[in-house]
Amino acid sequence: MPESPASTQRSDTMPAWAQRRYGGPDVVSQETVDVPAPGRGEALLRLRATGLNNGDIRVMRGEPLLVRFAFGLRRPRQAVRGMDAAATVVAIGDGVTGVAVGDEVVGELPGGGGLARYALAPAARLVSRPPALDAVVAAALPVAGGTAWQALERGGAASGHRVLVIGASGGVGTFVVQLAVLRGAEVWALCGERNRALVEGLGATRTFDYRRVRPGAPELEDGSFDVVIDIAGTAPLRVLQHLLREGGRVVLVSGEGGRVLGPIGRILGASVRSIASRRPLRPLAATAKPEVLSELVALAAAGSLRPVIERTLPFADAPVALAHVAAGHAVGKVVVLAD
Numbered sequence: 001m002p003e004s005p006a007s008t009q010r011s012d013t014m015p016a017w018a019q020r021r022y023g024g025p026d027v028v029s030q031e032t033v034d035v036p037a038p039g040r041g042e043a044l045l046r047l048r049a050t051g052l053n054n055g056d057i058r059v060m061r062g063e064p065l066l067v068r069f070a071f072g073l074r075r076p077r078q079a080v081r082g083m084d085a086a087a088t089v090v091a092i093g094d095g096v097t098g099v100a101v102g103d104e105v106v107g108e109l110p111g112g113g114g115l116a117r118y119a120l121a122p123a124a125r126l127v128s129r130p131p132a133l134d135a136v137v138a139a140a141l142p143v144a145g146g147t148a149w150q151a152l153e154r155g156g157a158a159s160g161h162r163v164l165v166i167g168a169s170g171g172v173g174t175f176v177v178q179l180a181v182l183r184g185a186e187v188w189a190l191c192g193e194r195n196r197a198l199v200e201g202l203g204a205t206r207t208f209d210y211r212r213v214r215p216g217a218p219e220l221e222d223g224s225f226d227v228v229i230d231i232a233g234t235a236p237l238r239v240l241q242h243l244l245r246e247g248g249r250v251v252l253v254s255g256e257g258g259r260v261l262g263p264i265g266r267i268l269g270a271s272v273r274s275i276a277s278r279r280p281l282r283p284l285a286a287t288a289k290p291e292v293l294s295e296l297v298a299l300a301a302a303g304s305l306r307p308v309i310e311r312t313l314p315f316a317d318a319p320v321a322l323a324h325v326a327a328g329h330a331v332g333k334v335v336v337l338a339d
């Protein structure tokens with residue numbers, strides 16, 4: 001994407017892909033809306049690229065229904081999806097110290113807002129984007145990369161550990177594999193057959209087709225993993241726990257569940273199973289951590305971390321991008337350009 005110098009000149013309105021009710025990608029339509037003004041501690045961003053996440057789909061659909069308590073009961077309070085942003089700062093609110101107008105930044109937008117020309121972000125969440133890091137690549141990092149990092153931290157993944165990644169080909173999984181390898185771990189991975197070569201290229205030592213080899217299959221011997229990162233969220237907790245060596249940990253990144261409470265039942269089950277256990281199951285609730293994003297940006301700028309980006313789509317195709325992520329078979333990340 002061409003990188004023009006930042007300009008503080010802007011109109012009062014902008015195009016945005018907005019939704020006025022919960023539903024599938026068809027509820028999202030292009031509107032002309034007001035450019036927001038930054039409040040205290042906020043920066044106004046001129047977006048360059050926006051990465052999409054499974055979390056955008058959950059908010060778009062309002063499912064599980066529990067999501068609506070956090071994001072809006074009848075419709076999402078923030079009508080625009082897109083939580084990962086690479087952008088230029090074009091205005092700042094009172095009390096902002098860390099960033100200045102003209103800075104190239106990357107960061108997480110709370111609740112969304114990225115599928116628009118401009119968006120607001122808490123300035124404290126923004127991280128500088130070095131010139132060596134392309135805006136599209138940067139926009140792939142925040143949520144998925146941050147989740148992967150925090151999952152490995154929660155699992156205590158370290159050099160020499162054998163780590164099993166269940167769901168290795170998606171946005172989060174492709175980061176988990178690479179970051180675990182960077183930590184010096186030996187990575188085994190479950191992914192679709194068509195993605196095995198890709199995941200091996202990211203550094204996994206052994207890969208298995210998840211439709212043929214499920215947790216509990218003889219290929220994945222009980223008691224042979226130090227850390228299991230479960231991103232697919234479908235295997236029984238008991239089976240996951242048996243995969244661990246004593247002292248190991250399962251990290252539950254995702255958990256399928258009912259339409260109302262989602263993974264809550266699985267999380268409660270994990271708590272009960274982990275009481276006094278030497279093989280605990282630890283649910284993950286990743287949050288925006290600028291210090292982690294800084295590490296990811298540095299690794300990506302140095303070429304040590306290579307985000308897998310399956311599709312980069314123009315702004316006009318934002319609904320296509322949402323539909324692709326919603327279908328559940330994205331390979332790595334999907335990024336939408338702001339122009």
Ligand SMILES: NC(=O)c1ccc[n+]([C@@H]2O[C@H](COP(=O)([O-])OP(=O)(O)OC[C@H]3O[C@@H](n4cnc5c(N)ncnc54)[C@H](OP(=O)(O)O)[C@@H]3O)[C@@H](O)[C@H]2O)c1
Nearest residue numbers: 054167169170171172192210232253254284285286329330
């Ligand atoms: N806990 C947290 O804080 C947190 C934060 C971020 C995301 N998450 C959750 O993490 C999950 C993954 O997010 P994501 O962005 O990585 O999703 P994603 O990019 O949409 O994942 C799609 C990938 O998952 C693979 N897959 C689907 N079912 C699988 C299975 N049973 N076994 C192995 N692989 C499977 C698909 O492969 P095929 O195409 O071959 O089927 C596809 O490549 C979501 O549920 C999301 O809500 C949690």
